[in-house]
Amino acid sequence: MTDTNTQARSWLDAMGLHHPLVIAGPCSAETEEQLLTIAHALKQTKTTVLRAGLWKPRTRPGNFEGVGALGLPWLQRAxxxxxxxxxxxxxxxxxxxLALAHDVDILWIGARTTVSPFIVQDIADALKGTGKTVLIKNPVNPDLALWMGAIERFEKSGITQLGAIHRGFSSYEKNKYRNTPEWQIAIDFQSRCDVPLILDPSHMGGRRDLIFDLSQTALDLNYDGLMIESHHTPDLAWSDAAQQITPEELHQIITALQVRKPQGEALEYQNQLKALRTQIDISxxxxIETLGRRMKVAGQIGQLKKDNNVAILQSDRWYAILEKMINEGTHLGLSEEFVQKLFKAIHQESINQQKVD
Known part of the structure; x- marks a missing residue:
């Protein structure tokens, strides 16, 4: 990233917060009365920034797509x-x-927009010289380079007050999340890009009962803030009702969250941590050694199949192995999702090893 990245946190530092940044508000601004009611309720919480979707890029047409520019004066009044x-x-x-004309403080780039470098560049060009703060959501697909590339486009356009929003990634595999967290991608992002990182547990989970756990995980991973959808009557919301919570519930969640110390200083803690990490290093x-041996055997199987003109993929055996490993993993306290991902990766590498020239 460029030298301007050292300024990326200035907008957050200037807020002088003694707690993680909280951005909250309805998925969609529906009416002026609705938005003002929510804003006044959020004022009683640790919320610093009021969010409200005005232009809603929905997956399929026919759903509510936002009130558009009509809602901008509502934000101003709030x-x-x-x-x-x-x-x-x-x-x-x-x-x-339109947003600049109505003095919106912070603009965010949605996941569906981040995937298009052309649109990102157009928006970055439109913001040149404005000094606005811009938050960029991760792209829909798990592509770290695309996410970082979007941020770099704003940097190169002179936008120095930047942040990133982690809202999870689409997956064709069913799991309990609306958008799979893929925490490792966000961890890699943090190591390469020094901008504030904010979690959107509402879109990640897709369910209000997942918001607390996702938020706590984010704080445990040193995220800088949270963007949470909040509505005074969530079940009646015009969009994404299942993932919104009331301002009162938001207050309860924020109050219950624990912000942990980056480092432990006690000698006993350090000694215990070192011993446990040594065990992990050995494991x-x-x-790695076990996987190496497994892949050597896979290569031998590949040669045997080639010599006998047999196809590499044996679907019945693969599904039997996967089911068996999921059952064994469950008994050991491993999640089905983790075991599936692990053995699908192992299976893919085994196929690669069996491709004998």
């Missing part, structure tokens, strides 16, 4: 009455123009 900063999603240079070495 800001004037509560003192909360405001943010909304922009997906087009015209959205940027990791054993895992």
């Amino acid at each position: 800001k004037a009455e509560t003192g909360l900063l405001t943010t909304t999603e922009v997906a087009h240079p015209h959205h940027v123009e 990791d070495h054993q895992i």
Whole structure:
């Protein structure tokens, strides 16, 4: 990243918060009364920024796609009455123009927009010289380079006040999340890009009962804040009702979250941690050695199949192995999702090893 990245945290530091940043508000601004009611309720929590979607890029047409520019004066009034900063999603240079004209404080780039370098560049160009803070959501697909590339486009356009939002990634495999967390991608992002990282547990989980655990995990991974959808009557929301919580529930969650120390200093703690990490290092070495031996055998099987003109993939055996490993993993306290991902990766590498020239 460029030298401007050292300035990326200035907007967050300037807030002087003694707790993680909280961005909250409805998935969609529905009416002026609705937005003002929610804003005043959120003012009683640790919320600093009021979010509200105005332009809603839905997966399929026919669903509510937002009130559009009609909601911008509502955001202005909410800001004037509560003192909360405001943010909304922009997906087009015209959205940027309208948001700037109505003094929206922070703009965010949605996951469906981040996937298109062309659109990202158009928005970045529209923001040149504005000094606005921009938050970029991860792309829908698990592509770290695409996420970082979007941030770099804003940097190169002179936008120095930046942040990233982790909202999870689409997956064709069913699991309990609306969008799979893929925490390792976010961890890799943190190691390469020094901008504030914010979790969106609402879109990640897709269910309000998952918000607390996802939020706590994010704080345990040193995230800088949370973007949580909040509605005064969530079950009646015009979009994404299942993942929204009331301002009162938001207050309870934020109060219950634990912000842990980055490091433990006690000598006993350090000694115990070192001993446990040594055990992990030994186990990791054993895992790699075992996988190496397994792949050598896979290569031998590949040669045997080639010599006998047999196809590499034996579906019945593969599914039997997967089912057996899931059962064994479950008994050992491993999640089915983890075991599936692990053995699918092992199976793919085994296929690669069996491709004998």
